[in-house]
Amino acid sequence: MALERVRQESEQPSGRRADRIPIRAGIERIAATQESASLPSDGKQPGGVLPASASSPTGGMGELRRMKAQLKSSEVEIASLKREKQTIAQNVAAVEQKIERAPKREQEMISLIRDYENQKKSYDDLLKKKLEADVSQNLEKRQKGTQFQILDPANLPQESFKPDRKKAMLIALLLSLAFGFGGSIFLETMDLTLRDVSDFKHLYKVQILGTIPAVQGLESRRERALRRAAVIGGLVTFTVALSAFLIVYHVKIRTILNF
């Protein structure tokens, strides 16, 4: 399109050039007049055919000078126009050269655009990765105190560290035995009453006239049942405690017995 426009401009005469055509025509007419006045050979008077103004010698000289000056300026103008034309031609050539190189530039442009898009895509990816890395870094900084890395996983203990049940059972057994036997001995020591006829006979050499059986009332029956329950409960407790002790320590006891 640019090429078409340049051609149209070159073919179409500009307003200034059109304006200069009458001037060029006038110059050519004046030059032709001068040539006819200088030709004496053909016997004709130049004045006979000359115009009225030119027929005068003073008027003709001024006109000539004026015409010469005009011719000179026209020549200058023509030279200038030639230079301008030459410049324009150079420009046209340059433009034509550019126009000739346009497809190549277009290919280069397409290639550059493609490269630009690829680079932009790569940049976007990198930017996205950077943002993700920043987010991860911030998250890691925030969760630094709560995140642990298990280097050596802990093993579950085979036995409870505290309380030591075996020790507690042993202590409980010993304490119960101590309290049981100790309490019985203490109460028996503190009790100064005689419980049996044989006890009385052992202490006193007095004739026993007779014995009266204990009244089997409700209270005495309850007391007797309570005493019997206490004895049975004590025996059961002792048996259970001893059994538990033997179950817990049977390995050690067996080892001791083997030695």
Place this chain on the structure above:
Amino acid sequence: MKIPFLDRTEAPPGEPADRESRFLRSDPMFVEQFKSLSSRFEYRIDTLQCKVVAVTSAVAGEGKTVSAVNLATNLASSGRKKVLLVDVDLRKCDLAKRVGIAPVPGLTEHLAGSVAIKEIVRNSVTRGLWIVPGGMRISAPWELLSGERFRDFLKEARDRFDLVLLDTPPVIPVSDTLALRDLVDGFILVYRLGFTPHPMFKKAMEDTGEKKLLGVVLNAVEPQSEQYYQRYYGKYYKAPEKK
């Protein structure tokens, strides 16, 4: 605790026939033990020529009144002796209440001089047994028991009865029984097993004097197991079947 009359089938008037009394009356083992006790005691007093015997103990609640009533009842019911049971525990005077007779007039009133001896000696439902109740309760019976009227009472009772059983207060808490030491022929000490510390019994024995101690009655003896009695005494201790 209500004192049972072992040979009475009905509760005395005014006495509730509670379960414990009925149990004691119908328990053949209890009856047999007291019969055995009475036999030994009778042999003992016959041997030693004792007519006035005091039943006492170291502390209260050992079974003096139960022993005295049952001894007197068993001895009287045998028909061989006329027995007078006297409530000398003038601080409590609960013998009459236990056996179901009027408490006054009693020994207190006689020693005070207000009534004659024949007015305080009561008949009982048991043949051969007479009872003298305590009368009104007094806080200081020492003067009455150590006085001349009590000596006269005992002298008359000794003349009229074969055996005079005195239900006395305990030895350790009060000194009333010690006032009787020169008036009685002998003592019976009741000791309740599992109740009284034996040093207190020892002290009571020393206070009464071993020379006058006829013997000891052991109360609250734990019976052997039921299988034991069933095996050896079962057929003898069976109560008669009701028709």
